[in-house]
Amino acid sequence: MSRSILISGAGIAGPSLAYWLGRLGHDVTVVEQSPCLRDGGAAAVDFRGDQLVLLERMGVLADIRAQQTGMGDQLVVDASGRTLATFPSALFSGEVEIDRGDLARILYEHSRHEAEYVFGDRVTAIDQHDDGVDVRFAHGPARTYDLVIGADGLHSAVRRLAFGDEHRFRRDLGYYIAAFGAPNTFGLNHSGLIYNEPGRYLSVASGRDTGRATIGFLFAADPQEYDRHDLDAQKRLVATHFADVGWKAPELLAAMRDSGDLFFDSLSQIRLDRWSDGRVALLGDAAWCAGPGGNGTGHAMLGAYILAGELAAADGDHRLAYSRYEQRMRPPVDKSQKFATGAGRFLAPATHWQIRRRNLTYRFLSSRPLSSVFTRLAAKSGNTGQLPHYPLPAAAAH
Template sequence: MGILAEVRACDTRMRGTDLVDAEGVKIGELPAEAFAGELEVPKRDLTAILHRLTEDDVQYVFGDSIRTLAQDEAGVHVTFEHARPGTFDLVVGADGVYSTVRRLAFGPHRNFVRHLGMSGVGFTTGNHLGLDHRGILQSEPGRAVYLFSAADADRMTVSLSFATDSPELDLLDRGQQEEIVRASFDGAGWEVPRLLKEMTTAPDFLFSSACQVEMEHWYTGRVVLVGDAGYCAAPPSGMGTSQALIGAYTLARELAASGADHPAAFAAYQYRVSPFVAANQQHGREAVKMLGAD
């Protein structure tokens, strides 16, 4: 894509993760690649790079959502929450695990979203542990604490994960989610009591459940899915952005090579990317277990 050097300049330069016991005593270490992969950059930086490179050629519309999709030989007829309806040659759904495009074109979420038995909350707080491009992981059956600091030396990212059998927790309000987190970490020592207090005032509180998206086909007619919408590998896999970028690049390449034959392009895209997705989803399942899911 011609942007590797610019992306590398935004590397978080993580140096590894310390494994600690219930008292915070170091008992082991994981290499940086365990969480950061070969190259890790903050999402905001990657988004800014991609937007800047494409803003003159792509029409961006923010603060809107698709309401309906209807396909025929002429194209895909789309209505929106705010914008005027339009007809498009193709629709690419790259709108996440709970994809509106997938729901409208393929069916309800329950048919494709597989819960992996873990939920959790993420937020940032002051870096009172003085972490320097390093992480700390405390894991036990049923729950895990992961802390790290990279891009902003003054801030520490907190992840509190716990075993659960329901993905419906994502639909609760923040107050209910906080209560569930506190109950799940009841009795935990080390830094946990302080982290639970700081959670309540965090402006960037985010609750989510680890899940994967499994589909026989990522396309139907003139609609195709990319990234988490079609093949989420679970957030702990650390491969969401990589899958999305590689999937999008492969899809674009196949469309360019096929001319007007989009069915052939869609099939070739899935054929080429499927082995990569299968490996990442296996890694995602293993990562969830490492982070404390039963």
């Protein structure tokens, strides 16, 4: 049964769902507020365990492998540059890692023939009724759809319109994160450096493109007041929290001032009792944002596959499909949210003693006798059980 379906968000979850729904013959529209594909602030995403089975089933694994970062281990250093510990590549980079912008482009290329993409617009109102959903947009004409899917991230407009204000569902973890790209003036080659002071984390890494580096800041803080749309204000906030930090902090802050692709946000989770309301459903970070280490990208793509599959299996009964989708996704999401709650404390321990204890732990885990065990455990963290089979068409050639 063919449906007209609107997807809000062209990041990772949205194009993944558009691919499967379009292959099923639905009339799919993807609306994205940004005027073009977002590059994600130079951040990288990784896959592990049975997530690779899903990528293969979707037909994107070969493209992802062709553009993977190839990142190796990352070294934890002191202010003088002396190595204190090693974070094995399996910890941060999984079995295959790719820059988020590269992944977004791959997913767009695989889905653009299956859906209509509208960039530079956003949903401003949703009105559900027995025959569909009337949707108004900031710029385009109003349209009516059979179903609406919010795949528009932590600050989802669809969630706000259908479920209520964000503050009701967002759980802040007490940390803020920033990432951006800069010229690789650090001599890094498929490697990275990490530096800590209490409650603060700095990193610089360079992977596939050795001429570029990804720079990251993370810091513990009480809720901060700032304008999400004011890039300069976000840069000033980061600079304030790292003004007295040693190592390469002054150099990295100078690079940030010249950056045009800064990503900045709180480490937060979304906790909802349900992911659907009538004809509207949520997917990815809009439904269950977990935070770093929470398999966010893998779960977004898995959720897209399951949602599309359940819509096909339910033969047009969207309420049944939404219910089954949530039943399948809740267990892995709950597990990942629980795990990711400690990400900030791991990356930016609160005291010098906690930093030393973490470093000693990873010196032990990265030793030769345990390195293979650690790699297997890291891969297992991405497993969500056997991937369900649905009546979905085989991956198209691109």
